[in-house]
Amino acid sequence: MASGKASGGELEEKIDLSIETSSIISNSQSLVKDSFNNLSQALALLASVEKKARVGNDAPSLIKICQASLSLCIECKNFEILKDTLLMLTSRRSQKLKAIECCVNQVMPLVCEGYAPVNTLDKNVRDDLLVTLRDITDGKIFLEAQRARLTRALAVIQEQDGDIAGAANVLQEVHVETYGSISKKEKVEFILEQMRLTLLKKDYVRAAIVGNKINQKALKEEEMKEYRIKYFELMVIYHSYMKDAFALSKDYHEIYLTKSSIGEDFENELKHAVLFLILAEYSNEQQHMLHVLKQDSNIENIEEFQTTISLLLTKEIIAYPLKQQATLTSLPAFMEMKEHWTKCLRTRIIQHNIRVVAGYYQRIQGSRLAQLLGLNGQELEQELSNMVSDGQVYAKIDRPNDVVRFKVKKSSEEVLSDWAEDLKELLTLVDRTSHLIQKEKMTK
Template identity: 55%
Template sequence: MSNIASSGKAAGGELEEKIDLTPETDAKLEQSATLAKSGQVREALAILAALEKRCRVGNDSPNLVRVCEASLQYCKDAGDEELLFSTIQTLTTRRSQKTNAIRAMVHKAMPWCVVDQYTPIAVTSEGEKAARTKLVETLREITDGKLFLEGELARLTRALAIIKENEGDIAGAADVLQEVHVETYGSLSKREKVEFILEQMRLTLGKKDFVRAAIVAGKVSRKHLQEENMEEHKVKYYTLLAENHRHDKDAFALAKDYHAIYSTPHILSDEAKWKEALKSTVVFLALSPYGSEQQDMLHRVNKDGNLESLPAYRTTVQLLLKNEIIAYPMANQQELESLPSFCEGGEDLTQFWHESFHRRIIQHNVRIASFYYKRIHGARLAQLLGLDKNRLEKEISIMVSDGVVYAKIDRPKDIIRFAAPKSAEVVLSDWATDIDKLLHLVETTTHLINKEKMTQ
């Protein structure tokens, strides 16, 4: 029974007998170095291959790491790229290869193809470029699926994406990054994860895959973006998000994006930047459909002291908050529509925003009219709003469909009714409420009369 137990422990790897091969390793490394310098690299590798097996089987991890690193260094010094690739693949795929050895070899080889953790090294010739790319791909294959190298896999993947992007293959770069679900990696810091996801967003938008870009954007925790050391990432995130929302023609989402950029401390410290962001916030709020969230944001922006230095935009916000009809075009319309963010996205999108501006003002005016009129002739309302009857009817229909106002149009009589008919239950409830108020007034009056008589 004891023999079985001890063999079981040995199979586990933790209690196996360890052999110290330092003297032999020192001698063999010196011998192999001499051969490598004389150009006999393969002979040097043959000596180290036998030593590597002894160190691996004898569980001498420190000397195993030395042997593996020396093997890679000899290949690199000899300038034999193919030998380097085959050596690192052979050593990392050996049976029962130690984790420390694999990690050490990856760390040894990474500086030969990337700098600053993920930036590819600069190369000039096509041969060097091919060798660099193959080394990155080789290291990615080695690190793939290994939890202790997940950080290295993410950095190598990002380096490969940069290489593909520099070659003009945006779609290929985006596809490479999509393979890595970096948000699940525990060895990376929050900052590195956000940087990686932002790159995924940028490249996905670069290949015009807006649906996937929205999915990737959901991986970023907006709570983390509020941290002090994440300000630049926050601005970049909302800038990329704005590009996606611009494609979707979602004005209110754009307003929230620009307001998030505006509220970033280092943006608020730069007058030119915060003015641009606040202007964009106001313009896209004006272009947003009416709703409780939109109105709440308008009120918050209206209370912002920085708005005082932007008279045209302050006037726009105040007009949208007043229960008054707005004349179209507005006095400051041209200034609003000349904003760079308004014109971004091409002529078709700019024309869409221009038409949306008119539509939002019409809808605002119709909504205000519904506050003051229960019934009104269509011709009269069209005259008040400066519209033709067909356009007015179309906009009212859209607003009714969206649930913004209640309206019924009697075309033969040309009457628009804004007051919703009351059901029998509502009429009865209102009547009962009125009776209660009347009886309360009668009772109060009677009490005051009796009180007056008693004091005489």
């Protein structure tokens, strides 16, 4: 007999039952071998020693007894008794954590392999065992990894049964990002599955929240490239719903960069990145990305897209429709919302043309501007009003005189202030020039 210190400071009694355990396990196996009908008798033999080992703090023997009890049930294929035995062993008073863990780990292979449900058992039996295991692992930190895998398997089963909403709800219960016993790679895979099911459920707000749980730095690691592609493919679905062209362009660009780095075919993603960048609203970031894509060597292989980028970066009026528009609009992502994106493309070309005109003209006849842009008067006013409201351009329309002003009219005080500033700059230049002339004379 050995002893150890108990939580109250007293010595905790420990008993070595290894010899008795081996004998009882051998006897119980012999009983079952003679007839499967002896299963209850064999389990009763094991239960008598289980209590001794549990009370006597003989953890190795206790684990062996638990494993033997469950193995006999599996061998007899009596899954009803297996379930009852599993619940009994894991709910014993003062049951050791390692014993509970070994019980769960022994039965789990019957219902799931990793995240995938196993189909070797009858579906009803498997699902019942799966739910039982989830109940046992609920609230137990030392079994959080097992619970996550069981929940994922349950979600897969529900999805296969056509219950997408149920699968998404079940998976959302698991806050895997807080689990310390699960690897970073496994966490990312789990969260991506949560995103996928949430998007299938069409809960786009929840999908965005779940997506923010993923560490972007982790996705940039070499071994995470597969998950990086999957993440941005899911974000494409979300941003397509939001009709956010610039975000879509960045999503496709990230997929393109990742695929090109691992040697996969990337032309489709590059085309989509360019297309949605063209459809995105004008901004400094959008212009910077246009320059980045223009300098990309792979863009040369898709001439129509390269030409469109050059047109948008050139301060010249673009005729609508574009010559290469049929090629641009034939991409699958464009065709999914063809009406919306076609209207958006026309708007972006008009806005580009207005910015070009505003850069060359201080004022222009409204009829002439409408002619240059290929618009009628009402459309011209609408587009100008939208751009002014968004702060993209300054403009004022004088309807009686049919004049559009693009230059801000300065007040008398502003004109005087500018004149004074120019005069000050002129006097500074004169003074500096006089100083240099004097210096030159002195050096001779």
